[in-house]
Amino acid sequence: MRHANLAIFVPHLGCPNQCSFCDQHHISGAEQPPTSEQVRQLCETVAGQLRGRYPDAEIAFFGGSFTAIDRVYMCELLEAASPFVGEVFSGIRISTRPDAIDREVLGLLARYSVRSIELGAQSMSDAVLRANSRGHTALDVERASVLIQDAGFSLGLQMMTGLYRSDEQSDLETAKRLAALRPDTMRVYPTVVLEGTRLAALYRAGMYHPQSLEQAVGLGAQLLEFFDGQGIRVIRMGLHAQEELAAGQIAGPHHPAFRELCEGRLMEERLLSLLSGKPQGSYTACVSPKSISKVCGHGGQGIAKLRALGYHIKVEQDRLMSGLAVRLKGV
Ligand code: SF4
Numbered sequence: 001m002r003h004a005n006l007a008i009f010v011p012h013l014g015c016p017n018q019c020s021f022c023d024q025h026h027i028s029g030a031e032q033p034p035t036s037e038q039v040r041q042l043c044e045t046v047a048g049q050l051r052g053r054y055p056d057a058e059i060a061f062f063g064g065s066f067t068a069i070d071r072v073y074m075c076e077l078l079e080a081a082s083p084f085v086g087e088v089f090s091g092i093r094i095s096t097r098p099d100a101i102d103r104e105v106l107g108l109l110a111r112y113s114v115r116s117i118e119l120g121a122q123s124m125s126d127a128v129l130r131a132n133s134r135g136h137t138a139l140d141v142e143r144a145s146v147l148i149q150d151a152g153f154s155l156g157l158q159m160m161t162g163l164y165r166s167d168e169q170s171d172l173e174t175a176k177r178l179a180a181l182r183p184d185t186m187r188v189y190p191t192v193v194l195e196g197t198r199l200a201a202l203y204r205a206g207m208y209h210p211q212s213l214e215q216a217v218g219l220g221a222q223l224l225e226f227f228d229g230q231g232i233r234v235i236r237m238g239l240h241a242q243e244e245l246a247a248g249q250i251a252g253p254h255h256p257a258f259r260e261l262c263e264g265r266l267m268e269e270r271l272l273s274l275l276s277g278k279p280q281g282s283y284t285a286c287v288s289p290k291s292i293s294k295v296c297g298h299g300g301q302g303i304a305k306l307r308a309l310g311y312h313i314k315v316e317q318d319r320l321m322s323g324l325a326v327r328l329k330g331v
Pocket residue numbers: 012015016017018019022023024063064065097120134
């Protein structure tokens with residue numbers, strides 16, 4: 001099913017924290033919070049453009065801690081958007097902090113056609129959460145997830161890799177604990193260092209070493225494999241490429257095609273495992289039509305790496321295959 005989000009960014013408003021990595025202005029690209037009238041106009045315009053094209057479109061309030069903003073303003077934004085749910089938009093999606101969820105606010109969200117709630121969990125290690133001034137604990141993530149699911153909302157969880165004081169092991173442990181909460185969707189963001197943040201100061205002082213792109217892609221591929229195996233859809237990997245982000249980024253593994261890099265790595269690893277113990281030579285790999293570019297890797301790197309190991313791979317489409325599955329023909 002084709003899915004689209006009308007993304008409306010509500011910057012840093014109401015957030016009681018200053019997480020080590022966060023500069024909402026650079027991440028969302030929006031400096032001024034939208035007015036309810038702007039939200040109404042935007043919904044009207046985009047509804048006209050999407051009508052009949054996307055059967056599964058949502059209005060999404062992203063960028064800040066939606067349920068922590070001024071309650072009157074939050075309700076105004078929802079009141080402006082909710083009349084557009086029905087014909088074109090299937091519901092409203094919001095993102096917020098785990099400690100800004102309780103039964104009272106969930107009741108309000110339900111009244112305004114909110115269907116999906118995404119929690120910025122970021123890590124399930126209390127030490128990492130503390131080191132990055134998140135201001136909530138892993139237990140808050142678990143409590144909020146249960147409340148959200150019990151109230152009948154779709155649950156999305158977001159995690160970050162390569163945070164200050166985290167390592168690959170703690171990131172994989174975070175993924176396991178988040179998967180145990182059975183979210184409907186996941187988003188995975190490698191940490192990038194933005195100008196003006198505490199992380200930038202730590203980086204400049206030599207106290208924080210961001211992941212290299214190579215490390216972030218390797219871990220991203222493992223996480224994709226893991227969540228796929230758990231039947232959990234990963235709907236985003238890496239921050240959106242935006243001029244504002246590029247301007248504010250001073251270090252870290254940001255790449256505009258981060259997900260493709262991870263998928264390419266995962267397919268390369270799957271191929272390598274299929275080839276394990278087999279003699280060098282020529283083989284044909286069958287993949288779904290959508291995955292041709294992925295198995296070839298970004299810029300053909302995956303196939304070139306296998307060639308360097310003595311495996312000459314021809315890639316064929318197989319319409320019976322789906323996702324990132326790969327098989328060797330006639331082997
Ligand atoms: S809770 Fe969210 S909005 Fe607030 S500082 Fe942290 S990342 Fe930024």
